[in-house]
Amino acid sequence: SHEPSEPVFHTGEAPSFAFAFDIDGVLLHVAKPIPGAQESLKYLQDNNIPFILLTNGGGKLERDRVNDLSSKLGVELTVDNFVQSHTPFQELTRGPQGLGDKTVFVTGADVQKCREIAYSYGFKSVVTAADILRDHPDIWPFDALMESVYGGSAHPLPLPLHTGEHMHDSTALKIDAILVFNDPRDWALDIQIIVDLLVSRQGILGTYSAKNGDRSLPNDGWQQDGQPPVVFSNSDLFWSTTYHQPRFGQGAFQAALDGVWARVTGGKELVRTSFGKPFVETYRFAERVLNEHRAKILSMGKMSGKEMAPLRRVYMVGDNPESDIRGANEFASPQGTEWTSVLVRTGVWRPERGEPAHKPKMLVDDVKAAVEWALKREG
Ligand code: G3P
Ligand code: MG
Numbered sequence: 001s002h003e004p005s006e007p008v009f010h011t012g013e014a015p016s017f018a019f020a021f022d023i024d025g026v027l028l029h030v031a032k033p034i035p036g037a038q039e040s041l042k043y044l045q046d047n048n049i050p051f052i053l054l055t056n057g058g059g060k061l062e063r064d065r066v067n068d069l070s071s072k073l074g075v076e077l078t079v080d081n082f083v084q085s086h087t088p089f090q091e092l093t094r095g096p097q098g099l100g101d102k103t104v105f106v107t108g109a110d111v112q113k114c115r116e117i118a119y120s121y122g123f124k125s126v127v128t129a130a131d132i133l134r135d136h137p138d139i140w141p142f143d144a145l146m147e148s149v150y151g152g153s154a155h156p157l158p159l160p161l162h163t164g165e166h167m168h169d170s171t172a173l174k175i176d177a178i179l180v181f182n183d184p185r186d187w188a189l190d191i192q193i194i195v196d197l198l199v200s201r202q203g204i205l206g207t208y209s210a211k212n213g214d215r216s217l218p219n220d221g222w223q224q225d226g227q228p229p230v231v232f233s234n235s236d237l238f239w240s241t242t243y244h245q246p247r248f249g250q251g252a253f254q255a256a257l258d259g260v261w262a263r264v265t266g267g268k269e270l271v272r273t274s275f276g277k278p279f280v281e282t283y284r285f286a287e288r289v290l291n292e293h294r295a296k297i298l299s300m301g302k303m304s305g306k307e308m309a310p311l312r313r314v315y316m317v318g319d320n321p322e323s324d325i326r327g328a329n330e331f332a333s334p335q336g337t338e339w340t341s342v343l344v345r346t347g348v349w350r351p352e353r354g355e356p357a358h359k360p361k362m363l364v365d366d367v368k369a370a371v372e373w374a375l376k377r378e379g
Contacts, residue, residue, distance in 0.1 A: 014298045016309040017378050018290055019044065019051035019371070020328075020339075022277075023069070025240030025319030025347020026367050027053070032242060033073055034346050036368025041075045044371065050294040051081065054286045054316075056234040056249070056276045056323055058085040059108050059182035061117055081293045085233035085250075085276045086117065086181045088285045092231070093122035102176035103127060103158050105197065105228070107190045112153035114181040127175065129189050130154040132205070135173075139196070140189050149186070173205040178230040183250045191257050194230060195264055202226035223271050234276035240319055240347035250276075277318075278327030287333055290314065313338045315374045317367055319347020321356035329358055342370045 021027055027037040044051050053069065060068070062079045070077045093100035103125040108114040111128035118126045130150035132139060135157050140146070157173050175197050184190045193205075201207040203226060236249030254272070261270045275282055291311060298308050316339050318324020328341035343349060343360035344367055356363075364370045 014308045015049050015378070016312040017374070018049065018294055018311060018314050019374070020054045020286060020290065020314050020316045021051060021367065022316075022318035022320070022324045022347075023053055023055040023057055026317055026324075026344055027073060028069075029240060029242045029346075031072060034366060036366050038074045040368050040371040041073055045075055048297060049375075050290065050297055052083060052286060052290045052293060053077065053081065054083050054277065054282075056085045056236050056239070057182065058233050059110060059113055059117075060084075061113075061120055062087060080296060081289070083282070083286045083289050085282075086179075088275050088281055089118075089179060089181075089231070089233065090121040091285075092177075092179075099177050100124060103174060104177045104179055105132075105175045105193065106179045106181055107184050107194075108181035109183055109185045111150070114179075115153075115155075117181060118179065125158050127157060127173065128153065128155075129186065129193055131157050132173070132193060133189075136206075140192055142188075146186065146189065172207075175203045175205060175228045177228045180230070180232045180250060180253070182233060183248075184253050187253055187256055190253075191260050194257060195260060198223060198227050198230065198261070198270075199264065200227060203228040229273055230270070231273040232275065235274055235279075236276070236320065236323055238320070238348050246348045277320075277323035278330060280327075280331060283327055283331040283339070284334065287311075287314070287331075287335070287337060291335075310335065311337050313340055313378075315340050315342055315370065317342045317344060317370045319344050319349060321349050321358040321360070325356060325360045326358040329360075340374075342374070344370060 027034055041051070062082060062084065065084060066077050066079050066082050092098065100122045101124055104118065104123055105127050106114040106118050107129060111130055115126045115128055130153045133146060133150050134154035178194055178197060196205060197203055199208055201209040209227070232250060232254060234250040235254060237251035237255070238246035239249040241247050258270050262268065277283070294311060295308065314337055316324060316328035318341065321343060325341040325343050328339040331339045333339065341360040342362045342364060343356060344364055345351070346366050349356050362373055364373055
């Protein structure tokens with residue numbers, strides 16, 4: 001298969017379609033570009049055909065990840081056409097129910113980076129496991145092993161909360177929300193702290209809510225005593241890396257937490273808030289980002305002055321039926337844009353794993369074939 005020789009849109013009308021590309025398993029295997037990825041993005045860019053990158057990855061500031069991707073993929077990317085798993089967390093800081101002025105516990109692979117990302121979104125009081133370990137070293141009996149990991153990034157905990165109740169120590173820490181930014185590294189410590197917070201009274205670390213202690217209460221006794229909500233940025237059980245078999249993602253961490261929660265609560269389901277693909281909040285957020293980006297490049301590009309047709313179709317190119325394909329298939333765009341799912345064979349899904357759990361509109365070998373198929377269809 002080869003690229004069309006002539007630019008497809010030489011007549012100057014603005015394309016009414018665009019692309020959303022998943023990253024891991026479509027464009028990259030971790031740091032390694034997948035064959036055809038660079039030339040496909042470059043072709044779209046040279047022909048002013050809008051696209052965004054829409055990934056369940058995370059753990060870095062948007063601008064840092066985008067700079068990293070630009071150099072790896074050899075195309076100029078900006079935060080204008082980039083949405084990662086926790087990018088929509090920015091909206092959690094705003095509004096009357098906003099968390100901007102509350103105290104949040106954050107975690108992920110690099111907890112200090114998660115704190116910096118949270119600050120960049122407007123969170124003002126951010127606590128990590130490093131801070132908690134420093135002031136409560138006995139909260140996890142193996143903290144000595146963690147010194148090397150957390151020692152350098154511990155911040156003082158927010159000012160002690162005078163709860164008016166006798167605390168075993170005066171630095172009562174109240175957490176108002178738990179935010180998982182990307183795949184935690186230290187599942188044991190994170191699960192210990194998160195469950196401590198979820199059984200606490202009002203999110204005060206070290207307390208135990210009588211409600212949760214009393215099993216005679218109706219089923220909704222759990223997480224009903226003002227415990228902090230737990231917010232995840234990604235539910236991928238697997239993701240595609242340079243290893244030849246898919247690796248566990250944040251969805252596996254959630255499954256481990258679910259297992260511990262069920263044991264602690266006698267079988268209760270963990271109430272959570274989920275972002276990332278396939279969830280509608282993420283697709284709605286991504287469509288807004290795509291529309292703004294499209295308006296910007298079409299007004300700057302050769303199409304300037306031309307009436308810009310509304311965005312009719314987005315080709316969602318992904319490797320994971322559970323996130324990329326399901327999300328596009330199920331998304332009902334508020335503006336009526338059709339999201340067409342295209343599954344590639346370079347990532348999580350493999351034919352030997354049986355039929356994809358969510359059927360794509362089109363199944364192709366790789367991202368290059370996906371772009372060619374879409375352009376032919378639009379041409
Ligand atoms: O942690 C990244 C992984 O969960 C999937 O990323 O780019 O395939 O959505 P992506
Ligand atoms: Mg992927």
